[in-house]
Amino acid sequence: MTERREHDLVLFGATGFVGALTAEYLARVAPDGLRIALAGRSAAKLEAVRAGLPDAARSWPVVVADSGDEAQLDALAASTRVVLTTVGPYARLGLPLVGACARAGTHYADLTGEVLFMRATIDAWDATARESGARIVHTAGFDSIPSDLGVLALHEAVAAAGAGELGDTELVVVATKGGFSGGTIDSLRGQLDVVRADRDQRRIALDPYGLSPDREAEPDLGPQHDPRSVTRGADGRWRAPFLMSTINTRVVRRSNALLGHAYGRTFRYQEYLSGGRGPRGAVTAGVVTGGLGALMAGLAFGPTRKLLDRVLPDPGEGPSEELRRRGFFRIELTTTTTSGRRFRCRVSAQGDPGYQATAEMLGETGLALALDEERLPDRAGVLTPATAVGTVLTDRLRAVGHVYDVTEES
Template identity: 35%
Template sequence: MVDILVLGATGFTGRLITRYLATHPERASFKFAVAARSKSKLEELVRTYELDESVEKLQVDVTDPEQIDAAVRQAKVVLNTVGPYWRWGTPVVQACARYGKHYVDLSGETYWNRQIIEKYEVLAMKIGAIIVPACGFDSLPADLLVFLSNNTLKREAGPDTELAHSQTFYSLRGGVSGGTLSTMLTMLDEVPRHIVQESNRPYTLSPAIRGARVPRMQLAYAVPFARGAFGTFFPMAQPNQSIVQRTWGLHALATLSPSGYNLPAQLLGKVEDLRRRTYGPQFTYREAMILPVPGRIPAVLFSIGFMVTAVILAIFRPVRHLLWKFLPKSGEGPSESAMRNGWVEATNYTSSVPTPSRPALHVKSIMRGRGDPGYSLTAVMISESALALLLDKPSLPPLAHAGGVLTPASALGEVIMRRLEKTGRVEFESAIVHTDKNESRKDR
């Protein structure tokens, strides 16, 4: 029995995760195994990172259900990096749900997340497995920033405060790997178009209930409280928004019917904790990206250019396959120096719903990360998520104790934020913005 099983350990991100876990400050508190299909690549991984005998090495082919079952059964938490998840991920989640194992992955594939929710949500809740997709740059920062803004507003104005519109703006420097590109190609070539279209609808991952009408997409978004600053289309916005909306829906449903949500008896008395985590029926969410070149016109031109390119690649298969020949292949990614020089600053602006006794309040929450957000920081995020499930389970939010297919905020909440800050690679900040005096008070 091992504590954490890293599937796909020899892939680009899998190697980063292996290195991170092998040198983790809490290394004495957990035992982990690395798994991959290729024996020779596993041996190379052991040599490269000088893994000691305490790290088990498993040869696992994710196309073989028996090998998956055998590997999953001997782990407490499965950390799955083997994508595209549409192609390879479902049997792994099935095994975790069946045997009551906790699970994290790096999925940004909303269409696949929807599939595993439909197939394994009930089983995972019945068995007590905690399944948490999207624990990397897709979509942990987005989910946690809204979660943090909600906490800040409720501390300021009371637990009954409801959220109105929320939007996150990203500034970043990062690269792309062959695995990410393979996922994009799989979506275009293999996933039925109607399934992709259904997954792009608002609240597609939200359970049973739908939220307020989402504001229409714009070619340029004005950044609040930053005169002359504009955001443009963000390629990761759709999967991030779907995860944030699922967090909204999970807490809304659990608050409406806690006794019917499979919460353990000892948690039924924590309805107030659940209510504190809700966003309210008027909550809406959007995302945008800040370009190095400021102004509305560059933002509009980028949005148009990106959408035109996306349409061309979606319609003309020969064009995208020709382009793919010149891009990184599976297992390839940014250099070490490029990843060290990467960074991200994600800023969330959220407003409260005004009431007769209080005007709308506005909060600004920031996450800053050092390192390439899609790779070196993602390795930190998913590793700490797995460790949170393993080492901090008693402190996890109420819904984690009910099991099921959850989100970073609903399953990990404050625990993962503390863990990330403890690494020294990530910091969070949140403050009420005082528009009348053009100042803010730091609240975290």
Template identity: 50%
Template sequence: MTLRREFDLIIYGATGFVGRLTAGYLAGAAPATARIALAGRSLDKLRAIRSELGDPARDWSLIVADADDQHALDAMAKRTRVVVTTVGPYARYGLGLVQSCAQAGTHYADLTGEPLFVRECIDRFHTLAVGSGAKIVTSCGFDSVPSDLSVFLLHRRALEDRAGELASATLVATVRGGLSGGTIDSGRAQWEAIAEDPSLGRIVADPYALSPDRHCEPDLGKQSDHALRRARGIDPSLSGWVTTFIMASHNTKIVRRTNGLLGWAYGKRFRYREVMYAGTSVAAPLIAVLVAAGLATLARLGPTLSRGLGKRVVDRLVPEPGTGPGERARDNGFFTMQTFARTTTGTRYRAMFAAEGDPGYKATAVLLGESGLSLAFDDNPRHEYGGVLTPASAMGEDLADRLGKSAMTISVDRIDD
């Protein structure tokens, strides 16, 4: 379905740190004919951002809309084919925009790593979006495009090779970059919600919490996102140690939702997990233990740290929302995601997804920007249905092709024993 609107794409939250980076990326990457607008709360700040972007953005329109003004969000959504938003925490500021897009049949992409927000979007807006044709695509940044597309492409390769369904896959993340203030604020918003309603903790802990039909998921026993092991236990080509990956809990839910949305195409007995590479140095085992123990403790104490003395201490230690590193630090970051998979016939594959640039900033601007362009311009009949979707189920190979052309490294290889 091609929406006939005033704009092809609106960047909402364009005056925030990641919003500015995304706007800057689109100024260079979008087609010259693309009709793009910048949106946010302050007209003066929007004008300043547009002037910084130079000639490509000279004619971009500016839209003032506050996240608390439902009428303004509704009007904005009706004017465009796609909204990409960097305004978080999404559970606090994002539900109104999702509602507007679902009602208007407007495609939507965000950067959320908040499973409680995604679950609420599914419960409240999935049926509405299916009816309007809106693709509400969550987690279109470092969380969770590399994870989601890697498994999707592994599935496609196994299908082409007639090698059976995916039986298991483990993603090993090697990352250099910092946590943004917005990411930390999103985590705190989730802790606050759990502190007020402890039953929400069960959603965060459930690996199938975002499944389109929880009752259809298999009982594969305990599946934990906490990890501490030697890397060679994942694949003989690896050495050193792996530990818990901070975003595994969210990413794995997105991958499992994709499997369900695709009719459990990966397989009903598919197991998936993510770990972080800790290295091969003498200190690697200690680093792995400290990271795993720290994240396990944080998972237990997070709700306590969202209020009182704990909140005041965290406020002093973490970066402010909307802030981020300088250009040199962003350029020095990188990520490499290797996903090792085995099919039901015993065939092994490795997917590689890598990029230069800080994952939470420079790389995420590319991932979100290309997701927005894909939703606006890729009319693939295999991805025409609406609803609250995932990057792979909504855009699949179209997004992978775009990212491969944007200097990201994406490949799938068969591993011969």
């Protein structure tokens, strides 16, 4: 992207809860001279958010744009080199903005965890974005950066060691403190409604290669169903299904395909949530599994959904600053390579995964797209964090305290 534009980066949805957190993060860490603007439907609300930001942001312009106004979105995309958006549910509100950025050659990143939305953007705008040079980066938060960059780090360490390719690979959330955002819950509701009503969409959602650029080119590795029950890992820890695995696993498999199956043609990938060891671990895993099943069933059934809607967070809501600060996550990814060697990647960060850590991940994705373009992978289209930003983003996150540490197991 060589032409001079009015802005370097526009944050769309800055008046929402995670949007405001991302604006605050950018105001603290963005270098002097980076031209950032805040965008949304209401100039007054944008100005109120700006007034509460650090001094560095007081001169940021505000841009009025509505997710349903194509002309405004086209003007927004044409005015900037990068768009970050927190406006969801993306399946309902996000497709026009992706289209505007794809046509304008504007890099884009979001926080979607909606497989069906991602499939729709691939089908509608991948070719256009490849032609214009736009990098469209979905899942640039806790969905799915730790998973995607963690597997990429494993791949690079294995390749550097001459240890073959990735084979059976697992991610286990060892410990976490924090909650799912109201936007995540709202997206889950929307996807459940579509899947129940549309058989074709249900098939895509359940397909482990549902985001593949070429479904027929994927290897036949047998069933790779998402875990639904309590299992016990080789390390003795009891494991429950991980709610976000249905998103993350598809993203990681898309990365492998976009990289020419560099992880390997026998690469198998699953994700779990650890309950711990011993009887207490088994009980914890069982409770988590039962609770997850109850949540999904409750959201799928009208009367119980109404009850859940009273207690689940609404979009735009979130925890206090103290709770966000005290949150954290610790993840371990392990792989057995085709040569029989084992590697482990530890991924962790301080801060509530769905709020503080996600704002950092989205913010650093935007900064990488705006500032590091010459070092990014030479690739455009509807991409993933690993294929669009890759190790440049990993290095940025390490610099702000996130851990991506790969070791070989003896």
